Amino acid sequence: MSSVGPLTGRTIVVSRPLAQAAPLAEAIVAAGGTPLIFPLLEISPAADPQPLAEAAARLGDYALAVFISPNAADHALPVLLAQQAWPESLIPAAVGQGTVKLLAERGIHGCIAPTERFDSEALLELPEVAAERIKGKRVAIFRGDGGRELLADTLRERGATVDCITCYRRSGPSAGVAPLISAWRFGHLDALTVSSSEGLRYLVDLLDAEGRAFLQKTPLFVPHARIAENARALGLSNILLTEAADAGILAGLVAYNWPA
Template sequence: MQSLEAVGTAIFVSPNAVEHGLALLGRTPSRLPRIAAVGESTAIALEAAGLGPVLRPADGASSETLLALPELQSEAIAGSRVLIVRGVGGRELLGETLSKRGALVAYAEVYRRARPEAGPQSVAIAGADAVVITSVAGLDNLFALAGDAAGARLRAAGYVVASERIARHARGLGVAEDPVVAAGAGDAELVEGLLRWRAAHPVAGE
C-alpha cells in the first residue's frame, strides 16, 4: 500500500476512509500531499485528525462536485500521483475521470461494507415516518433488511438523502414521494433537510 508521502494528492471519500485510512497509512508523514475530501463531513474528520488544509466542494458532497474543482482539472493534475482512500468496491467515477485527465491513480481500500443482520430493528425502521440516507449502499441494505412486507411501508415513508444520486436511486426503488436532497452528508446539512421535510408534513393540531 502506498504511503501518503509517495503521492501528490490524497482523496478521502468518507469519514470511514479517514478513520481506517489514517490508521493504515500513517498519521504524520514528513511530507503531506494535498488532501481532498468528497464532502464536508469527511473534511471535518480530516481536520480533526490534524490534516489540512482540506480541498473540498463548496456545495454538495459527491465525486461529481469534487471533480469540478479547478485543482483537479487536467492542467492541474496531469502527471501527478493521486491516492484515493475508500472502501472495497467504491464508485469508479473519481478514479476513472482523474486517469482520463492524466493523473496516475492508485487506491487504498481500507474498509469493507457489510450488510447488518436482520433483527427487531428492521420492523421498527419500517414504521418510520422519515428516513435519513447517506449512501446508495445504505439504501439498498435498508430495503434488503426490511423484506417485501416491510419494504412496502418503507416506500411510503419520507426520505432525506445526502445527494441527488441517492435521490435518483430511491425513486428507482419506488418511494412514494420525492426525497428531500440535503446540502451534504454532514450532521448540520441532514438536520436542515429533516426540518424541510418536517415543514412540508405538519402534524394535525400544530
C-alpha cells in the first residue's frame, strides 16, 4: 500500500529495463505514488558470445575496462570472472554510479566514473583518460549493440587501442503497449519517466494515433538533455528535464506542479 506523500494519487510509468526498475519504483511508492513498471527496452544476451569470450581470455592485456551501463556489467562480468580474478592492473570505469555500485558488489573497486553528468562526454573529461594518460594503452568498452561511438572514437584519437565488445542487445517491448493504453483511457496514468532515447523511439513507433495523443499530453520526465532533445525531435512537447539518475527523476516528480 502506498504511503501518503507528495506523489499520492499519481500513477507514474517507470520505463527502465526490468533489472534496473525497482529502485525508482520503490522511491515512487515511498513518496506516496503508484509505479507502473513498463520497460521500454528488453535486454538479452548478445547474439554472438564470441567477442566477450575472447575479451575474457585477454583481460590482462587491457589497461582500462569501461562498462557503459549496469546491463553491460551484468552481462559481461559473469564471463570475465569465470576463469580468473579481476586483474590488479586493470582500471575499471563506468558512465554512471549505478554501474559503479554493481561493480563494487562483485568485488571490483577503484572504479573511475563521473560524479555529476553521467554520459560519455563526462567520462572523457576525467584525468585518467586524458591523452597523456591513455596513449598507447589498450581499452575495452563493454556495451550493448549499437549505441554512440563518441567514447571509442575519442579514445582512439587520444592514442588508445580500443576494443568495443557487445555483451547484450536491446529490443522494444515484446508485449505491446496495451497496459499503457488501458491506463491512459481510464485516467490512471499521470506521467512517464524515460531514461533512454532508444526506448522512447520504440514507444512512439508502437503507439497508434490515440496513443500518441495520450503521450503528447502526458508529462515526460527525462534525466538527460540529449533525451529531451530526442523527445522534441519525435514531436513531443510536455518534457521535464530533471537532474541525473533515479534521485534526479524523483526530485523532478516531487517538485512538479501537479494539476488538482
